[in-house]
Amino acid sequence: MILASKYTSKDKTQLVAIFIIILILPLVILLPNNPYHYPIPNRDSGVFLYIGQQWLKGYIPYRDVWDHKPPMIFMINAFGLLVGQGTRWGLWVLELFFLCLSAGLGYIGLNRSLGRLPAIFGSVTWLITLAVLWEGGNFTEEYALLFQFLAILLFFIAETNNRNVWYFFLIGVTGAISFLLRQNLIGIWLAIYIYLLFERFITRELKRLVADFFYILIGTLSVIGIIVLYFSAFGALDDFLDATIKYNLIYSTNGMTNRLQSIMIGLIKTSFSGAGIIVSITWVLGLLLLLTGKSEKLEIGGAKRALLTISIIALPIEILLTSLSGRSYPHYYIAWLPAYALLSGYFVLLWPAMITKKRANKFGIISILTIMCVFPVVVLSMKLITSIRQTGFLEDEKIVEYIRNNSCVDDYVLMWGAETAYNFVSNRQSPTRYVYQYPLFTSGYQNPNMIQEFLTDLEEKKPLLIIDTSSTNQNVPSLINNQLNSDLSILIDYLNSAYSIQDFVLPNKWVVYKFIGN
Numbered sequence: 001m002i003l004a005s006k007y008t009s010k011d012k013t014q015l016v017a018i019f020i021i022i023l024i025l026p027l028v029i030l031l032p033n034n035p036y037h038y039p040i041p042n043r044d045s046g047v048f049l050y051i052g053q054q055w056l057k058g059y060i061p062y063r064d065v066w067d068h069k070p071p072m073i074f075m076i077n078a079f080g081l082l083v084g085q086g087t088r089w090g091l092w093v094l095e096l097f098f099l100c101l102s103a104g105l106g107y108i109g110l111n112r113s114l115g116r117l118p119a120i121f122g123s124v125t126w127l128i129t130l131a132v133l134w135e136g137g138n139f140t141e142e143y144a145l146l147f148q149f150l151a152i153l154l155f156f157i158a159e160t161n162n163r164n165v166w167y168f169f170l171i172g173v174t175g176a177i178s179f180l181l182r183q184n185l186i187g188i189w190l191a192i193y194i195y196l197l198f199e200r201f202i203t204r205e206l207k208r209l210v211a212d213f214f215y216i217l218i219g220t221l222s223v224i225g226i227i228v229l230y231f232s233a234f235g236a237l238d239d240f241l242d243a244t245i246k247y248n249l250i251y252s253t254n255g256m257t258n259r260l261q262s263i264m265i266g267l268i269k270t271s272f273s274g275a276g277i278i279v280s281i282t283w284v285l286g287l288l289l290l291l292t293g294k295s296e297k298l299e300i301g302g303a304k305r306a307l308l309t310i311s312i313i314a315l316p317i318e319i320l321l322t323s324l325s326g327r328s329y330p331h332y333y334i335a336w337l338p339a340y341a342l343l344s345g346y347f348v349l350l351w352p353a354m355i356t357k358k359r360a361n362k363f364g365i366i367s368i369l370t371i372m373c374v375f376p377v378v379v380l381s382m383k384l385i386t387s388i389r390q391t392g393f394l395e396d397e398k399i400v401e402y403i404r405n406n407s408c409v410d411d412y413v414l415m416w417g418a419e420t421a422y423n424f425v426s427n428r429q430s431p432t433r434y435v436y437q438y439p440l441f442t443s444g445y446q447n448p449n450m451i452q453e454f455l456t457d458l459e460e461k462k463p464l465l466i467i468d469t470s471s472t473n474q475n476v477p478s479l480i481n482n483q484l485n486s487d488l489s490i491l492i493d494y495l496n497s498a499y500s501i502q503d504f505v506l507p508n509k510w511v512v513y514k515f516i517g518n
Helices: 009-033 043-056 072-083 089-113 116-133 140-160 166-181 187-202 206-233 237-251 256-271 275-292 302-323 330-353 358-390 396-405 421-426 448-461 490-498
Strands: 413-416 465-468 499-505 510-515
Touching (some): 009 116, 043 072, 089 116, 116 275, 116 330, 140 302, 187 302, 187 330, 256 302, 413 421
Parallel strands (some): 413 465
Antiparallel strands (some): 465 510
């Protein structure tokens, strides 16, 4: 009773809010997509899990298993599988840990810089927007959230304690890790660097500018250097650079129309939670305050003003980086959420400029937050209900069962297309490092040596089953209808000589070829 009396009702309310933000909301987001309800991971996740699994077996990414993502996502998946003893439960727990830590760091940073109410509002805003964008998890963008929020917190501390340059070393480390998750997940760091460059130059603190960037550079190179040395040691550096740089440059070659469409879709999707609208208003208002120099009147000065500047710079950079590929996958927009969290927090601070009565301010913030929660709660409820209804009835499990019943663990199975998840779940190894064949279909990237390597792998390892998944993926040319271009037509000759059509796997009507010898 004595200990309880030390906490006021206000303190207890804050503790409850923090508990909900740091644990309950991340758990609610992840719960519908646990391995029990969804035993088959999505395409991207399937690739990451398979490469993580192969890495634990001693195979080296890029050299032995191809993908165009940087290696950090494979490390996370390998560690998750290690924790889960080969099952996805370890990764699911790791995802929960990352998301809870991201929420915690985000709240700490917002609370320390802007105060309790902005921290609660900003945290809930980005989390419920994440719920709208969530597509099953295990995406690079979700893991990067931790390092984005950590970089924001480190920057704020560095600006309030400007003598400790080691914060900038850690900012460089976090930036490198995020870059090694996905190359375009560096918007927050670019914003910080732009701010430091202009701020230090304007205030004529050139020595401080040099010191800041020196430690950032050392932090960045210390992480990237380890990765380069690792792949060099295993003779995989050329393959690493070829996949992560050359392929991605070609992958990102897209028209302006597609990029603008990607931006519009992102703004629309994030507006389903109300965040897109609030952030847009705050961004314009914040920019005007910075340009007119009136931020000081609202007690937004010093490190608080620096953080507002970062959020104003970061949002358009994040939007631009996300749109480079011209694609509109919902998980791409997760990269916007740290900037959304900051601007949502500033929305609370700027609210008094629009409404003067204190009670009206609090009532308005609470009302907006309540309205924003309605749609994501409905979305999450529907996902949970759907997942529960589907338990034990997922049609995709029939395909896994078919592969297991018609092959042994030592047999190779080629999934023609991008369904690497079935190699992982069925525990059947691909006969080639091109576990999904997009690089073979990509004009400007494919070459005769690559195609010959692929065919040689098939001839030498003789996969027992080749499953054509083109009926459910328009990006994959059909084998049975011979839709391959002239460079790949040699594969049809090999199929005709060494394989016969055995079955059509329902419900997707995938064509199964079985090895008959040659």
